[in-house]
Amino acid sequence: MFKALKHTPRLESWPCPHFPECGGCAMQDIAYSDQLAAKQAALLEIWGEALPAALRDDYTIVAAPDPFGYRLRMDYVCSDDRFGLRVRKRFYAIVDLGECHLIPPSLFTIIRAVYTAARECGLPDYNVYHNTGFLRYLVVRRNVRDEWLLSFVTSEQTHAEQMDRAAQAALDAGATSVWWLLNPRHADLSFGEPVRHWGAEFLPQYVLDRTLLMGPNTFFQNNVGGFEQILRYITPFVAGAERMIDLYAGVGTIGIALADHVGKVFAAELSDESVALAQRNIHLNGLEGRVEVVQADVAEVLRDPRISQRTAGDVLVVDPPRAGLGPDVCAQLSEHGPQRIVYVSCNAITQAMDYEILRQNYDLVATQGFDLFPQTYHCEQVAVLERRA
């Protein structure tokens, strides 16, 4: 809970009957303008004195294009005849959702019907407490044209004939692509080893004027409208660079979206599946020779002389997971990093911790918040750092 929300007036009604029991949304009883004000206060507190006074005075968070129905991926748990999300702060209790407003409610109704059809085909549910059963998650990913990919995450590679019928039910309901993913471990992951797919192999996503393929396991930004606002914000900070280095590149989204503004792009990403799709995305957008992607750990790539030898024409963009860059990567960047770093973060706490190391050699020259996750406590934050002479 944000401190700033303590005295904020509560709304008397909200769209979803499952609020506040469902853990998917934390703030449906707070007006969206108050949510933004609370996030802004929390971000200013996290950054504290590290934020120069001029930036503090002008600091804002850009509102999301849509406060509801914005998510492009939802991971619905299937447990003990219940289909939905976890009860707030209770891992083993699942709210059996009749509706959900984080994706368009009409799509939720379709996905819920596919779950019912899958059970009627004879697929047993999982039990998240006992770790028994078969069908663990239905994960839906959609694009901005409301086409969707559905993954069935199961604990075993059995029930092939029933899976085939359930996948057919999803295709009949309008799915573009259906995947069977296997997660036999107790670890509660909604990702898995691909077993097979039906329909199209990948789902196209549309970002600015680019088309990018998403897979069932690969990372993709969850709010494309909001992420386009970030891309527009960072464009002037990378424009004209001889080389943009795009670290934590996923399927190549940032490098490919901004390639026309720079000489060339060098991207690095750890996940094999994402790198394979990034390569296809480079080809799909006719960017061979202008965008290069390698499969590598960022900590290793930064030791590569092609990257560690600082050149005046480089701009670095980093977009790490919630854990941030960490001390090793920050120490390397502080030592060898280029003139400018654009740091896109989904966790302002780790970003501010990283800046404590980077500030030995960098100044924070611009920053902006972007609310990509309305109704939740999460927020995206961009920081632009310039190396001191």
Ligand SMILES: C[S@@+](CC[C@H](N)C(=O)[O-])C[C@H]1O[C@@H](n2cnc3c(N)ncnc32)[C@H](O)[C@@H]1O
């Ligand atoms: C927040 S996502 C950003 C992806 C991408 N920039 C985008 O806009 O879609 C973080 C990405 O970092 C990758 N990653 C995590 N740890 C990494 C590491 N040590 N080295 C390289 N990539 C890593 C993840 O696989 C994931 O694709």
